[in-house]
Amino acid sequence: MSETKIALVTGANKGIGYEIATGLGALGYRVGVGARDEARLEAAVEKLRAAGVDAFGVPLEVTSDHSVTDAAGLIERQAGRLDVLVNNAGISGESGPGWVQDPTALDLDVVRTVVETNVLGVIRVTNAMLPLLRRSTSPRIVNVSSGVASLTRQADPNIEIGPIMAAYAPSKSYLNAITVQYARQFAGTDILINAACPGLVATDFTGFHGSRTPEQGAAIAIRLATLPDDGPTGSFFEDDGAIPW
Template sequence: MSEAKIALVTGANKGIGYEIARGLGGTGATVLVGARHRGRGTAAAEKLAAEGIRAVPLELDVTDPVSVSAAAATVEREHGRLDVLVNNAGVLLERGQRPSQTPVALLERTYATNVYAVVLVTNALLPLIRRAASGRIVNVSSGLGSLGITSDPTGPYAAFPLLAYNSSKSALNAVTVSYANELRDTRIKVNAADPGYCATDLNGHAGPRTPEQGAIVAVRLATLPDDGPTARFFSEDGAEPW
């Protein structure tokens, strides 16, 4: 097995995921660029490689059990372990609907990627993360998933009552704590990252922050020292309320 850290970022061919891959590559890690479409993943990996980063495309549809199993087998065969997993892939499907106008089917589609897929991918790769000296799992969440923040009528997200997206990120936060609690007696740390309101394809490039800024907290959590926190929710500015 190589000495360099092996890091997998899902949804890494663009946006915040790409910048997380770039940031981890800058630390010397070998970055597996997870992407649904082989061509897009290859293009992103080649772009990173042009900057001197060890980047390898990995075809991975996080919602497809067959694809996830195949990706896990590839990681095991080619690397033997996984040091870092960043569950970044996500969707925002709402277009201004009020909670009372949100169809259940939209919730199901949102949860399929933002929640269920994280469990699917994490379960498939956890045996390889257990082989790492100090495994790290980072789930890219959102301040919109914080009940403490969104329940404040004067808070920054009061104007974004997105039932499907917000609740999926709240559920993701609960998933994060569940894995962290299971793994407390190991050297694996599991945390959630809030990248802030970044301009990406997810929101029609409406956010004031850049993807580069959004990636900072995830990279920080993916490279925590052994005495770092677990079961916590962080933005770039520090701890956030669940």
């Protein structure tokens, strides 16, 4: 009988993260539900368990060294290893009318806050969880990115890419770039790491604008989290395949 696989999904108390946790749970994974709000975390775990998912709560603030260290310790005690890490937690940062972040009038504190969560938070969590991931026979890391991370698409005037987001979009490009650096470092190991684009999903993150459901948005992350051993690494995917950088 195969051993139950263990996953951690950050920002999993709602939206896409919750659906990633749901999907992995449906595949038989034991899922650590990472979230910074304790009440929402408890509610999400209870709801997942009611749906038949083997879920446990992981209090986690990705911008805090102490919180991330504590989270790694909790998973160590709960499971002893980690097979899948999905870095889903992210923020868009403050914006002006029309969800615009004008680069010519951008508050640098907004940029710092967005990068702290969307990039440094991912590095912080990934490095803290690596000792646990290295105990897995098929470790997978998925960084939830965005279509706006693609410089190719952003620079093409014929592609509708949405409003100018001068803090958020570059943070996701940075996330993609760091994903490639991890993939290079992991070359020759069993660790596969990729970036996932969920598409424009109707959640509170987008003001519930978007043609895709959270479940649809979660599908690509779940696919990358369950790649076979000969699967790709260091790449950027949406449902239809690889996205140009």
